[in-house]
Amino acid sequence: MQGRPGDSLAGGHFAGGVLSLLSNEERLQASWRRSEERYRIDPDTRAKARVLSAAECRDVREHMSSFLRIAQLGVTRLHEQVRDSGYCVLLTNGQGATVEFRGNPSLDGEFRRRGFILGACWSEGEEGTCGVGTAIVDRAPILVHREEHFRNHNNGITCSAAPVFGPEDELVGVLNASAFAAPENRNSQAVVYRLVQQNALAIENALFVEACKSAWILSISAPGDCWSLGEVHFLAFDDGGQILAVSRRLRAGLFAGAALPSRRLEDIFDQSAVALVKRAHERPGAPIPLRCLANGLLFEAQLRAPVREAPPRPATSARRGFDALAAEDPRVLESIERVKRVVDRKLTILLLGETGSGKEAFAKAIHGHSQRCDKPFVALNCAAIPESLIESELFGYKEGAFTGAKVKGAKGKVQQASGGTLFLDEIGDMPLALQTRLLRVLAEGEVVALGASEPEKVDLNVVCATHRDLAAMVRAGLFREDLFYRLNAAVFRLPALRERSDRREVIRQVLDEELATAGRALALPEGVLEQLAAYAWPGNIRELRNALRFAVAVCDDNALALAHFPESLMVAAPAPVPQSLTGEAPPAARSIAADGREQILAELRRCHWNISAAAEAVGVSRSTLYRRMQRFGIVAPNAADAMEAHARLDH
């Protein structure tokens, strides 16, 4: 029989620190007793961890897909934080089955040998004392280090595990970081253990926000030592101020863990719901001081508006014609004026521009302005479907035209668009053979479906688009010359977003659309708008829309900040900025992150690292500033002391 947990821990105490060894020791001993007496596990058997079959694993993952979607953020972040130190990260369900595994290519073989693999079951009943299993039984974080594992074959491993609870207090999973060949000293795990707990809490908070998103949500930073500010608690209330839900750790503090009594906000804090909402509207993004009536403690809060049912979407761009584009750039305006004159003149219109610059949106606007605006607008992206399918997609096919054809045949895009507008995106990707048939549609106004002998009359406007150099393709024999000349009559070039003088208006418009869809009301501070307008946006308006959609989704405050934007945008070196076609030089493209980090650093230095003062100068709460410092890797000169204080606070 191997040594008891207490033996291996002898002399390992560091008073009150993050490891809280004393309570761990009692819990480990209780777990060992369970392993021996209840589960009757033989510590010497070298049984491998039970692994779910692929089908079982898929079922389990499907069952908890919404949890997994939200938990990804925490799993990914923890993995980024610990993988280079030789750790793998597991997320298990509430029974200990691994539903997410992130390893490290150079170590995965060894991890696999030790049972760290998707589907592996780490319950106490199967493995005895281990990080995941014991965290599940105790419903509390735990570090199980080397010989503290019950089975001998797990002895070299160190496991830091923290349970994740759902909004109803139910245990939904466990986040765990493990390494083999860990140093003997269990204190070496302090930082990883801390990171596991932080990320588990972040997942738990995200679950709470998702579950309560249709209510007002107060995010509350704990008072006291600044290092506890990294922890944010949540409270959801309805329009009348009735408290609907409180996140677990706040409940433990405010209601001593008791069931949530039916209370209104003003029974707990010195402000009513109406006053809070008013204040949040007056100073979007600014922290709101909030005093707890029971103990006089002062909190810092941010208010997040409910996500309401999306309002009816504005009329489609097709119906609104060019108004939908809300363009103010002189070149775009000139193109609009010119194109209006050629619409409905039996001319094929060709739109040029980089990917995401709005060619399809422009084509829809052309359709919306045309006499055919009540008829269909049909789009086909020639680059997005296999060459072999373009023909049938475009021209349709008759019954029995080829094996697998639907019994009744099918109409092609050309026939579907008849009477309206056909938009052929990426026309440069159309195979040569089909270009001939397209020319027939354009020249004769007729189409022959696959397998048909008789041509069919069609009457439509055609708008094509490409980002390729069609003239060069003609020279290379890849594009038909006659089709090129047919397309080359009415050509309009859409500028890249970075070249547009109205990019601030475009940013505002796309943000308004995204806010309307999400049912949110968020401010866009001038400084952030400035930074977004200065970014190069190589993916143009599509990239902008996705970045704004992401920022709106992750923003817990009342105002967007640079830290809300996707990491890729923050760190990617933007594409070089060409000289604007108008001769106006667009602002130098910069990495948004670089500016965000510099701004925070400058304010921190100016305020002599006084976090409250710097947070106020940047216009965010202290907790938000801490999160950003963490994200940008900014460490205060006195961080080591602060880390220790942080650790002590938890126990």
Ligand SMILES: Nc1ncnc2c1ncn2[C@@H]1O[C@H](COP(=O)(O)OP(=O)(O)OP(=O)(O)O)[C@@H](O)[C@H]1O
């Ligand atoms: N003027 C505009 N105002 C607001 N959103 C726009 C505007 N133009 C384009 N968008 C949005 O930008 C995204 C990309 O637009 P679109 O698909 O028209 O680009 P594209 O040039 O056709 O791209 P690709 O060449 O890759 O097919 C879409 O989400 C669209 O709604």
